[in-house]
Amino acid sequence: MVPRSSLLLLTGAASLLAACGTSAPPPDDGPGGASGAPNSAPELDTATMEQLRSLRYDEGPPPPDPSNRVADDPAARELGQRLFFDPSLSGPLLEGDHDGGGGTLGFKGESGKVSCSSCHVPTAHFVDVRSPHQQISLGTLWTKRRTPTLLEVAFAPLYNWDGRRDSIWGQALGVIESEREFNSSRLFVAQRVLASYGAEYEALFGQPPDLSNPDEYPQLTSDDTGCSELMSIDGVFYDCRGRPGDQGPYDGLGENAQRTVTEVAVNATKAIAAYVRQLRCGPGRFDAWLDGDESALSPSELRGAGLFVGKGQCIDCHSGPNLTDGEFHNVGLRPAVVAVAFTDTGDRGAAEGLAEIQDDPLNTAGEFSDGDRGALPDSVGDELEGAFRTPPLRCIAEQPSFLHTGQFTSLESVVSFLSRGGDPAGGYPGDSELERLDLTDDEKADLVAFLGALMGPGPEPALLTGLESAAD
Numbered sequence: 132m133v134p135r136s137s138l139l140l141l142t143g144a145a146s147l148l149a150a151c152g153t154s155a156p157p158p159d160d161g162p163g164g165a166s167g168a169p170n171s172a173p174e175l176d177t178a179t180m181e182q183l184r185s186l187r188y189d190e191g192p193p194p195p196d197p198s199n200r201v202a203d204d205p206a207a208r209e210l211g212q213r214l215f216f217d218p219s220l221s222g223p224l225l226e227g228d229h230d231g232g233g234g235t236l237g238f239k240g241e242s243g244k245v246s247c248s249s250c251h252v253p254t255a256h257f258v259d260v261r262s263p264h265q266q267i268s269l270g271t272l273w274t275k276r277r278t279p280t281l282l283e284v285a286f287a288p289l290y291n292w293d294g295r296r297d298s299i300w301g302q303a304l305g306v307i308e309s310e311r312e313f314n315s316s317r318l319f320v321a322q323r324v325l326a327s328y329g330a331e332y333e334a335l336f337g338q339p340p341d342l343s344n345p346d347e348y349p350q351l352t353s354d355d356t357g358c359s360e361l362m363s364i365d366g367v368f369y370d371c372r373g374r375p376g377d378q379g380p381y382d383g384l385g386e387n388a389q390r391t392v393t394e395v396a397v398n399a400t401k402a403i404a405a406y407v408r409q410l411r412c413g414p415g416r417f418d419a420w421l422d423g424d425e426s427a428l429s430p431s432e433l434r435g436a437g438l439f440v441g442k443g444q445c446i447d448c449h450s451g452p453n454l455t456d457g458e459f460h461n462v463g464l465r466p467a468v469v470a471v472a473f474t475d476t477g478d479r480g481a482a483e484g485l486a487e488i489q490d491d492p493l494n495t496a497g498e499f500s501d502g503d504r505g506a507l508p509d510s511v512g513d514e515l516e517g518a519f520r521t522p523p524l525r526c527i528a529e530q531p532s533f534l535h536t537g538q539f540t541s542l543e544s545v546v547s548f549l550s551r552g553g554d555p556a557g558g559y560p561g562d563s564e565l566e567r568l569d570l571t572d573d574e575k576a577d578l579v580a581f582l583g584a585l586m587g588p589g590p591e592p593a594l595l596t597g598l599e600s601a602a603d
């Protein structure tokens with residue numbers, strides 16, 4: 132049995148931020164400057180300049196991933212790109228909101244409809260601009276949290292808002308087996324990948340096992356993998372097939388056969404990770420300015436840069452080339468209703484995610500990893516209650532929604548939230564680390580302007596589409 136929340140769609144429009152690419156010249160402050168501030172560039176002292184330089188975009192390759200022997204293999208990148216765009220790996224749509232309408236992925240009960248690119252939309256900096264309302268995502272069910280960008284993820288020590296995964300491949304396998312995202316299974320995906328991409332698989336990982344013999348391995352299709360909704364006299368229940376622990380066909384395999392299946396599925400996700408590692412935002416106008424192009428930033432953006440490392444104290448958490456410390460912080464967010472009539476109260480964040488990854492057989496200390504990434508903390512303390520990962524701020528200005536809940540739909544509202552020191556205590560788990568900043572309206576506008584100067588060119592166009600699919 133799998134818990135199922137039945138969520139109703141509310142009507143309401145999502146707001147999209149105006150686009151502002153890197154090639155565009157810095158916006159004029161316009162008459163009166165940013166809400167009437169003097170239209171002059173601020174004087175930035177040596178200490179401020181030094182802090183700003185620590186935010187310079189890192190154009191070098193991401194750190195190596197010892198957990199994935201094909202992390203930087205060109206053939207793995209190519210196979211991974213095919214898999215990233217391939218919906219045939221997913222199981223049945225469970226959510227009734229799939230009514231064939233705009234932003235949905237088909238009709239409830241249909242299978243083979245969800246791919247990684249359904250939520251990480253390549254032409255939108257790998258965030259979700261597809262789901263109705265553009266806050267949380269409509270996978271096979273609604274996700275509980277907002278889909279983060281995949282740009283620069285190869286630099287992150289731990290993954291997800293709560294640190295629940297310590298590798299990109301572990302995350303991808305988690306997605307495949309989550310009834311909210313792919314509602315699929317390792318047994319089905321292993322069989323499907325070998326059937327559709329056998330030659331590519333063999334070139335990378337050697338002679339594959341034969342998973343097509345029904346006497347040894349029950350054969351699954353996208354219709355009968357994952358969980359299906361069934362009726363009994365006791366009401367609706369879920370029958371789940373192909374994943375560990377569901378008392379289905381995977382659990383019925385012997386230990387060796389289970390290991391063989393998991394290995395094939397893990398190899399496929401390691402190829403996906405090789406593709407994802409290439410996704411970069413690239414330097415923005417802020418970096419051009421750091422490199423000496425004084426005309427690259429407007430006076431408002433420059434004031435914003437000064438505030439980011441000064442009065443705003445943003446750099447305390449948003450540090451380094453991707454403007455994240457990779458750590459988990461409680462910013463005192465009281466969850467509000469998003470897109471669907473859904474409020475994710477009581478989300479303990481990293482306190483739960485980091486505890487779970489410690490014992491996960493698919494973590495990078497486990498037998499399916501090629502080496503330990505060493506990113507897991509030794510212990511999970513109380514300060515992680517209600518703490519979420521500091522998101523990178525590269526290429527986020529065009530995102531339709533923000534924070535792990537997706538409850539803010541503009542950068543202005545995020546900055547106002549931070550300026551007032553978050554929500555009053557009591558509306559969220561744990562204790563907020565934020566202090567009240569009481570920024571003026573001009574200062575808020577300057578910070579928002581600065582965040583826009585962190586837009587980069589994004590990945591090269593060849594990475595934004597599925598390669599010609601080997602799948603039928």
Ligand code: HEC
Binds near residue numbers: 247
């Ligand atoms: C239904 C929407 C959906 C689909 C489909 C989906 N994702 Fe995600 N992805 C999310 C959400 C939501 C999160 C954040 C989860 C959390 O923090 O609990 C996420 C997080 C991630 C992360 C971690 C990013 C970070 O900054 O920590 C990676 C990597 C990722 N997904 C890769 C993938 C891959 C690869 C696929 C395909 C196998 C995929 N996703 C399919 C919604 C989706």
Ligand code: HEC
Binds near residue numbers: 522
């Ligand atoms: C105490 C650490 C901390 C400080 C200080 C801080 N942030 Fe953050 N910031 C975070 C965390 C953690 C999140 C994600 C919180 C969540 O989703 O629950 C976040 C989210 C954001 C987001 C949303 C990004 C997205 O993709 O959803 C923006 C924008 C942002 N911060 C900008 C700023 C600015 C500007 C400042 C300074 C005024 C600042 N932050 C100060 C930790 C911090």
